[in-house]
Amino acid sequence: MSENLTIDDTATRWSSPDRGGMPLLVLLHGYGADEHDLFGLVPYLPEGIAVASVAAPLAPPWPMPGRSWYPIEGLDGRSSADVTLAAESFLRWLDTAATEAPSIALLGFSQGAAVSLQALRLAPERFGAVVALSGYASPGELPNDEALAELRPHVFWGRGTHDDVIPPALIDHTAQWLPTHSELSGRVYTGLTHSISEEELTDVHRFLTKWLDGIAAS
Numbered sequence: 001m002s003e004n005l006t007i008d009d010t011a012t013r014w015s016s017p018d019r020g021g022m023p024l025l026v027l028l029h030g031y032g033a034d035e036h037d038l039f040g041l042v043p044y045l046p047e048g049i050a051v052a053s054v055a056a057p058l059a060p061p062w063p064m065p066g067r068s069w070y071p072i073e074g075l076d077g078r079s080s081a082d083v084t085l086a087a088e089s090f091l092r093w094l095d096t097a098a099t100e101a102p103s104i105a106l107l108g109f110s111q112g113a114a115v116s117l118q119a120l121r122l123a124p125e126r127f128g129a130v131v132a133l134s135g136y137a138s139p140g141e142l143p144n145d146e147a148l149a150e151l152r153p154h155v156f157w158g159r160g161t162h163d164d165v166i167p168p169a170l171i172d173h174t175a176q177w178l179p180t181h182s183e184l185s186g187r188v189y190t191g192l193t194h195s196i197s198e199e200e201l202t203d204v205h206r207f208l209t210k211w212l213d214g215i216a217a218s
Contacts, residue, residue: 005086005088006089007054007057007089007093008057009093009097013036014050014051014052015049020100021102022048022049023103024049024103024105025049025051025052025104025105026052026053026104027039027107028056028108028109028112028115029053029056030110030113031064032060032064032066033067034055035055038112044198044204046208046209046212048212050101052098054090056086056111058070069083069115070115072111078167080139083138084138086111087115087122090115090119091122105127105208106119106127106130107204108130108131108135109133110165111135112135113131113133113134113136116131116135117132117136117155118142120153121145121181124153125151128154128211130156130182131158131208133159133200134163134194135157135159136171136174137173137174139173148181152181154183154211155182155184155185156184156204156207157186159188159189160188160190163192164194165194166194
């Protein structure tokens with residue numbers, strides 16, 4: 001995969017044109033979706049934040065629609081190096097798109113969750129919180145993992161008992177890795193498939209409200 005991935009900022013959807021000085025939540029969609037997919041979550045999110053929904057830099061193979069953050073070749077074909085390249089492209093986008101945000105949180109679904117956690121690992125000081133839904137932490141070590149374990153940023157990890165998209169080995173790895181590298185809030189939703197439920201969104205709202213409360217108190 002090309003190391004020069006570029007996010008098309010003209011495709012980014014923003015919740016409001018007037019966002020100066022507001023905390024920023026960035027939405028990172030899953031495989032085969034696009035910047036419109038998670039934007040429907042905005043009414044379920046806390047007030048007082050700017051929301052940006054980003055389009056991933058790749059197009060999946062035909063006939064799959066939408067966009068992708070990295071290639072998937074079979075259920076087990078998820079390269080940690082490709083996840084890192086995607087996270088690096090996202091951080092470059094963030095360098096120009098979020099210069100005025102006093103605090104930044106990420107909300108990613110599936111591939112977007114993996115990229116969100118990888119971006120946190122690459123630049124742990126840049127993010128106040130991460131919501132990872134139906135996703136995973138990539139195996140392997142990165143240079144800032146030790147610093148991340150000391151910083152222990154707030155992470156919410158939600159997944160369903162009937163999600164058969166993410167390989168069990170990656171779920172097991174994430175279940176061991178996240179508690180040692182973050183202040184983890186997590187929940188497994190009975191009967192939920194590879195999707196997002198209203199019950200989960202209630203938990204996400206609560207988690208992000210605590211992030212905002214922490215900003216106000218600092």
